[in-house]
Amino acid sequence: MQRTLVLLKPDCVQRRLMGKIIGRFEDKGLRIAAMKMLQVTPELSRQHYAEHVEKPFYPSLESFITSAPVVAMAIDGLEAIQVVRDILGATSGLKAAAGTIRGDYSSSRQMNLVHASDSEASATRELELYFNAEEFCDYEEATVAFLRADDE
Numbered sequence: 175m176q177r178t179l180v181l182l183k184p185d186c187v188q189r190r191l192m193g194k195i196i197g198r199f200e201d202k203g204l205r206i207a208a209m210k211m212l213q214v215t216p217e218l219s220r221q222h223y224a225e226h227v228e229k230p231f232y233p234s235l236e237s238f239i240t241s242a243p244v245v246a247m248a249i250d251g252l253e254a255i256q257v258v259r260d261i262l263g264a265t266s267g268l269k270a271a272a273g274t275i276r277g278d279y280s281s282s283r284q285m286n287l288v289h290a291s292d293s294e295a296s297a298t299r300e301l302e303l304y305f306n307a308e309e310f311c312d313y314e315e316a317t318v319a320f321l322r323a324d325d326e
């Protein structure tokens with residue numbers, strides 16, 4: 175079982191796509207362990223996107239990610255990190271396959287609606303940036319017996 179950080183970005187909130195996007199993760203059988211809306215500050219943006227801070231597109235990315243609230247989610251599931259990345263599709267909405275969130279709803283490299291952690295190390299680091307330990311809800315889903323076999 176893995177846990178990953180998902181952010182519904184300002185374009186997702188402003189375009190009123192939150193419900194549809196959250197539904198994609200629910201429909202897949204993933205479990206939402208934590209969720210909250212917050213305003214990303216420039217400092218949090220620099221921490222989150224530390225690997226991009228020196229890149230030419232970073233000022234524009236910071237301006238975008240701080241322009242409206244985001245929704246941060248912790249999502250659990252078998253191989254959740256890769257499964258969620260596959261549901262999102264390629265970074266650019268212009269390159270993302272049809273059927274993925276970005277392929278279906280985005281035509282942009284920057285305004286690609288959703289962020290998700292790309293590795294276990296990133297997930298651990300990013301979850302700590304957005305959530306305290308007590309914010310994760312540990313509950314048994316009523317549907318789990320019909321989502322996968324016991325030995326999966």
Ligand code: CMP
Pocket residue numbers: 226231235265283284285286288289290
């Ligand atoms: P995300 O998955 O959140 O990770 C980094 C983000 O930077 C990415 O989604 C895009 O929103 C943005 N991004 C990546 N590459 C570029 C680029 N070349 N120009 C502008 N924004 C980019």
